[in-house]
Amino acid sequence: MxxxxxxxxxxxxxxxxxxxxxxxxxxxxxxxxxxxxxxxxxxxxxxxxxxxxxxxxxxxxxxxxxxxxxxxxxxxxxxxxxxxxxxxxxxxxxxxxxxxxxxxxxxxxxxxxxxxxxxxxxxxxxxxxxxxxxxxxxxxxxxxxxxxxxxxxxxxxxxxxxxxxxxxxxNTLLDALRLALDRLRPEHGQGGQGGYAIVSLHRTENLGSAAAFKILMQDVEATARQLPVRFVLHPVTRRKLQRSGWMERLSRQPGISLLERTDYVSFVRLMLGARLLMTDGGSNQEEAAMLGLPTVLMRTATERPDGLAEGGVVLSRLDSRIVAEFVAKHAGTSWTVRDLPADxxxxxxxxxxxxxxxxxxxxx
Missing domain, CATH: 3.40.50.2000 (Glycogen Phosphorylase B;)
Known part of the structure; x- marks a missing residue:
């Protein structure tokens, strides 16, 4: 293995x-x-x-x-x-x-x-x-x-x-997520009670394009004006933020918290407390679809169907208007955590x- x-x-x-x-x-x-x-x-x-x-x-x-x-x-x-x-x-x-x-x-x-x-x-x-x-x-x-x-x-x-x-x-992620939820059962039920948004970005297609990266960072800033943002930093994202000057710019904004990556159970706890998720990650998309967490997928296209048909996941197409509408819709609402199939x-x-x-x- x-x-x-x-x-x-x-x-x-x-x-x-x-x-x-x-x-x-x-x-x-x-x-x-x-x-x-x-x-x-x-x-x-x-x-x-x-x-x-x-x-x-x-x-x-x-x-x-x-x-x-x-x-x-x-x-x-x-x-x-x-x-x-x-x-x-x-x-x-x-x-x-x-x-x-x-x-x-x-x-x-x-x-x-x-x-x-x-x-x-x-x-x-x-x-x-x-x-x-x-x-x-x-x-x-x-x-x-x-x-x-x-x-x-x-x-x-x-x-x-x-x-x-x-x-x-x-997907084996179903088993991983079930394990995490079992450990968090007292916190499991109504999602979004923490009142914040999660941001998780790391894809080469986004970090490698100056134009795309600028759009993403501006979307993060705009979201922080609606509700607090917890930006979870992948190593490659941290490096990009530092080299581009965005690390200093984002760290100065009171509505944005820059977080180091943590263990999986702690990240699931973070998702349960969030009002919404902004991500370009396929695994995050899958997790959010299973949980029912409203998610805007920060990509121009995706081959993963998870959550798209039900409307819980929205593809941004790197259009800031789509992101703004999504954030406005979910910034003040909670969501119901779905029960994972046990069979x-x-x-x-x-x-x-x-x-x-x-x-x-x-x-x-």
Missing amino acids: LVGTKAQFIKTAPLLRELDGRGAAYRLIYTGQHSETFSSLEEAFGTRAADDHMVPGNEADSAPGLVGWALKFTLAAWRRIRAGAWRGASWGVVHGDTASTLLSALALRAAGVRVAHVEAGLRSPRLLSPFPEEIVRRWVSRLADLHLAPDAPALANLRGVSGRVVDTGG RSPSAVIVDELVRSDAGADRH
């Missing part, structure tokens, strides 16, 4: 807990693409420490940093392959559409290990948008032997691929598939 980013950890943690609950043997490997908050996530989810760190203590929070990490990871993987460290593994599990997903899948294939891809089948009609996620998705689908798809559109997108395609009945566990379905083949063998 190879994990590289915070979002991957959150969505993979329920799989680790399911494997531990069944007493199944596996190895957990951190790729080192991200390292920040991993120890707090381990504590929050009750998962054990990793068996191996490919690039210890690394945080690839810039384009040069990502290239440097990729080179170090490739060298570390090659050394492990030559030493036979992954020999005998029945499956190598990768998740999602990050650089870690692709490089891990390539390394596993080079080691002769079959690849299982969790959250397989997400597709955009455009090869270069979002970049590089769409390229990663399509490439990994050619490398994977087991495609673990969360929904009907994903299954349809995987028609014709080689290997086995399995409907997991949902299915995508993580259990995935582990069933993994354990069914070569039960008891080491899994990476």
Whole structure:
């Protein structure tokens, strides 16, 4: 099991807990693409420490940093392959559409290990948008032997691929969110009681465009004039704010609080207290749709359907008028926290598939 980013950890943690609950043997490997908050996530989810760190203590929070990490990871993987460290593994599990997903899948294939891809089948009609996620998705689908798809559109997108395609009945984020809500049950019920907005931005398409970034920051400022804003900073976003001068500008405004990232349960607590969420993150979109938290998706387009049809999630198209209307609508209202379905566990379905083949063998 190879994990590289915070979002991957959150969505993979329920799989680790399911494997531990069944007493199944596996190895957990951190790729080192991200390292920040991993120890707090381990504590929050009750998962054990990793068996191996490919690039210890690394945080690839810039384009040069990502290239440097990729080179170090490739060298570390090659050394492990030559030493036979992954020999005998029945499956190598990768998740999602990050650089870690692709490089891990390539390394596993080079080691002769079959690849299982969790959250397989997400597709955009455009090869270069979002970049590089769409390229990663399509490439990994050619490398994977087991495609673990969360929904009907994903299954349809995987028609014709080689290997086995399995409907997991949902995203593993459902299991992670259920775990967090169980711990927060006394606070669970009516959302928005904190009376603030959450902002979470990190996508390359937004941070890499000066024009798009300026629009986003102006939208944050405008929102802060309607209700308090709690801006959760990803490492790459913090770096962008510092270099662009926006960190100082935002920190001077009394309605904006700049927050460091925290563990997952604490972030879910933050969402429960919010009136609305402004984000460009796919995982945040999925979480908000499951919870019922009103969300404006700060992107020009999205391939994720979560919440859009029901109206709980609104696509901004980077149009400040859409954002302003959304904020005006929800700034003074609360919302009802949805009950998550208790009759299915995508993580259990995935582990069933993994354990069914070569039960008891080491899994990476």
